[in-house]
Amino acid sequence: AQSVSQHNHHVILSEAASLELGCNYSYGGTVNLFWYVQYPGQHLQLLLKYFSGDPLVKGIKGFEAEFIKSKFSFNLRKPSVQWSDTAEYFCAVNGWTGRRALTFGSGTRLQVQP
């Protein structure tokens, strides 16, 4: 079975601060990795994804994530956060089981103060 851990449950930052949200997964095979974001009152939307190739992936709104296979990690980063980045962030993994089901972490609530 695969699982996803997000160790930061609630993060509070000031505008312009740098962000790094941790994500670790447990799955022994090939995985696809995702970060989804849920802005207040909105639906979940894809921020970025990793399937293969360059382990540093860039997403929308200046976000990036680095896949480190040896550490089973896929941490999300942004050099300078904005107030509009206030949202809940979910890491997810899809092991190639043929079932195409995403396993989500419990989420990190990011609050950016102006």
Add this chain to the structure above:
Amino acid sequence: ETGVTQSPTHLIKTRGQQVTLRCSSQSGHNTVSWYQQALGQGPQFIFQYYREEENGRGNFPPRFSGLQFPNYSSELNVNALELDDSALYLCASSITGPVDEKLFFGSGTQLSVL
């Protein structure tokens, strides 16, 4: 907007009742997945339908069942409701293909079981 619509947006039921939740997929998408998101948790995979057939199921009992129609709309049915079924139910549509795993989520149905 994702093109995925869910109805109703909110629902209140009592324990033991049955409920049907509906989802209209984004045009052209042949796959629909349902997720349960309890308060403070990440979405948890319930099941997925591809071309009207169940294509994978998470750790949910048989009283959770689904249907996908030829127009790719979908229903989630839950029988014998329990208090723990109170959650946000998310529908996500996608195109099943060799690589693309991007899910488009609806805004969800908030179910409260009293």
